[in-house]
Amino acid sequence: MAVGVRRQQAAQTEAELKAAAVRAFDRLGYLNTKITDITAEAGRATGSFYTHFASKEALLEALLADLLTKGDESALTEGHSDDFRDRDAVRFHVAAFWTFYRRHRTIMVALQQASTVDTAFARRSQEMLEPDLRHIADHLRGLDLPGDPLLVASIFTTVISQTAATWLAGNGPDLGRELSDDEAIETLTSFIHAGIGGAPDRPGP
Amino acid sequence: MAVGVRRQQAAQTEAELKAAAVRAFDRLGYLNTKITDITAEAGRATGSFYTHFASKEALLEALLADLLTKGDESALTEGHSDDFRDRDAVRFHVAAFWTFYRRHRTIMVALQQASTVDTAFARRSQEMLEPDLRHIADHLRGLDLPGDPLLVASIFTTVISQTAATWLAGNGPDLGRELSDDEAIETLTSFIHAGIGGAPDRPGP
DNA sequence: TGTACATCAGTGAACGCGCGTTCACTGATGTAC
DNA sequence: TGTACATCAGTGAACGCGCGTTCACTGATGTAC
Numbered sequence: 001m002a003v004g005v006r007r008q009q010a011a012q013t014e015a016e017l018k019a020a021a022v023r024a025f026d027r028l029g030y031l032n033t034k035i036t037d038i039t040a041e042a043g044r045a046t047g048s049f050y051t052h053f054a055s056k057e058a059l060l061e062a063l064l065a066d067l068l069t070k071g072d073e074s075a076l077t078e079g080h081s082d083d084f085r086d087r088d089a090v091r092f093h094v095a096a097f098w099t100f101y102r103r104h105r106t107i108m109v110a111l112q113q114a115s116t117v118d119t120a121f122a123r124r125s126q127e128m129l130e131p132d133l134r135h136i137a138d139h140l141r142g143l144d145l146p147g148d149p150l151l152v153a154s155i156f157t158t159v160i161s162q163t164a165a166t167w168l169a170g171n172g173p174d175l176g177r178e179l180s181d182d183e184a185i186e187t188l189t190s191f192i193h194a195g196i197g198g199a200p201d202r203p204g205p
Numbered sequence: 206m207a208v209g210v211r212r213q214q215a216a217q218t219e220a221e222l223k224a225a226a227v228r229a230f231d232r233l234g235y236l237n238t239k240i241t242d243i244t245a246e247a248g249r250a251t252g253s254f255y256t257h258f259a260s261k262e263a264l265l266e267a268l269l270a271d272l273l274t275k276g277d278e279s280a281l282t283e284g285h286s287d288d289f290r291d292r293d294a295v296r297f298h299v300a301a302f303w304t305f306y307r308r309h310r311t312i313m314v315a316l317q318q319a320s321t322v323d324t325a326f327a328r329r330s331q332e333m334l335e336p337d338l339r340h341i342a343d344h345l346r347g348l349d350l351p352g353d354p355l356l357v358a359s360i361f362t363t364v365i366s367q368t369a370a371t372w373l374a375g376n377g378p379d380l381g382r383e384l385s386d387d388e389a390i391e392t393l394t395s396f397i398h399a400g401i402g403g404a405p406d407r408p409g410p
Numbered sequence: 411t412g413t414a415c416a417t418c419a420g421t422g423a424a425c426g427c428g429c430g431t432t433c434a435c436t437g438a439t440g441t442a443c
Numbered sequence: 444t445g446t447a448c449a450t451c452a453g454t455g456a457a458c459g460c461g462c463g464t465t466c467a468c469t470g471a472t473g474t475a476c
Contacts, residue, residue: 006439010452031236031322034429045454050431052452116318117236126376133378146399147392150378155396158371159364166363171331173338173355187352191360194351195400211472215419240463250421255464257419 014052016042018066021059022106030060030110031117057121060114063107082139085198091189093136094160098185101164109165133157144197152196160188219257221247223271226264227311235265235315236322262326265319268312287344290403296394298341299365303390306369314370338362349402357401365393 020042024033035056039046053059081089101108115122137153145152166172167179225247229238240261244251258264286294306313320327342358350357371377372384 048453113321130378146395150380151392154377155364155368158367162363162367163360172359173335175355187356190351191400195396253420
């Protein structure tokens with residue numbers, strides 16, 4: 001017996017459908033993308049979709065699962081300082097998130113879109129993010145914060161993700177030039193570092 | 206001749222449809238709301254909708270126009286300091302925006318949803334906001350900013366609107382208690398005031 | 411003021427398009443003997 | 444190795460539902476004379 005040629009081909013088709021979906025989402029937006037847009041993009045018959053996914057939402061969840069599984073980017077929380085009085089620690093987090101967002105822009109935007117329409121999706125996304133949020137909140141507690149650690153942590157992540165979403169989608173105001181990743185990361189880092197009260201040049205008592 | 210009874214009744218029906226639409230959007234979300242949801246909510250026949258609006262998007266634009274016309278809230282830029290080194294000036298802007306968002310939450314969320322699906326809507330919203338953004342950027346120029354004034358202004362408005370959107374929709378993490386408007390405004394003010402480099406207790410040279 | 415006709419907001423059933431989903435069929439792969 | 448049957452990914456036409464949009468009709472308001 002061949003080592004599951006059929007299985008392999010099916011797996012490949014599934015992978016091609018996923019890749020085609022990402023391209024379609026990128027071009028049309030998740031909510032505007034029809035099942036036939038995906039199968040057409042993959043060069044397959046309509047019905048083929050349902051051999052692999054129960055629905056467009058299921059496909060998006062599969063893409064999300066892939067993202068979390070590969071999760072080499074959960075290196076987010078390793079090999080660096082978590083002391084946010086230290087500007088470098090803040091910068092590390094900002095850069096990690098920015099890069100992650102840039103790499104997975106299409107899926108991140110699709111998740112946001114799915115969340116606005118589907119309450120269940122919104123809840124699940126929120127639950128997925130809550131641990132990270134509490135993790136950040138924990139590491140904020142040493143600082144001279146402007147408010148409740150969880151609220152500040154929420155602002156912390158919101159400002160990064162929304163800024164990334166806005167600028168990487170090309171929806172920001174016209175600066176008259178390109179916004180480099182480095183400039184965005186530096187500005188966000190300074191803003192947040194000062195905002196959470198971590199400025200190192202505060203006067204002593 | 207009666208003073209346009211017909212006109213008056215039509216205007217009232219239109220107003221009732223608008224009010225019903227807001228209630229429907231609030232309950233179902235803009236994108237999930239069907240024309241029949243709106244007419245049913247208003248207790249009218251389906252066809253009645255098209256006497257007043259060409260489409261759901263047109264209705265949303267009408268709601269937006271109402272909002273901008275009543276624009277007593279363009280008091281945003283009057284009767285206060287624009288010097289953002291001054292914490293009170295920052296607080297005034299944050300509070301004004303927060304209150305505005307709270308009052309018009311449903312429409313603001315609807316606008317966001319419409320923008321994710323309809324590129325034209327997104328562009329128009331962006332254009333509507335750009336003057337405000339440049340206005341803020343202008344007033345930031347005196348400060349020791351963490352980056353390009355327009356980028357910082359963009360972060361400034363993003364952090365307020367997204368925080369408002371998240372918490373006023375009940376999508377924030379669980380604090381274990383209510384988040385009061387005052388707490389949110391104070392925290393955002395401190396965060397932003399420090400973030401844009403306006404901290405008054407910086408050491409002199 | 412009264413009468414005859416015109417206009418128009420509002421009605422709700424019907425139409426038709428778009429699209430998600432199904433399903434009978436095909437041909438290649440897998441299994442049994 | 445060969446033959447006969449079973450399984451299953453993939454096909455694409457067809458089905459049917461949901462919903463936006465239309466339209467003939469009604470009755471009240473407006474206008475002309």
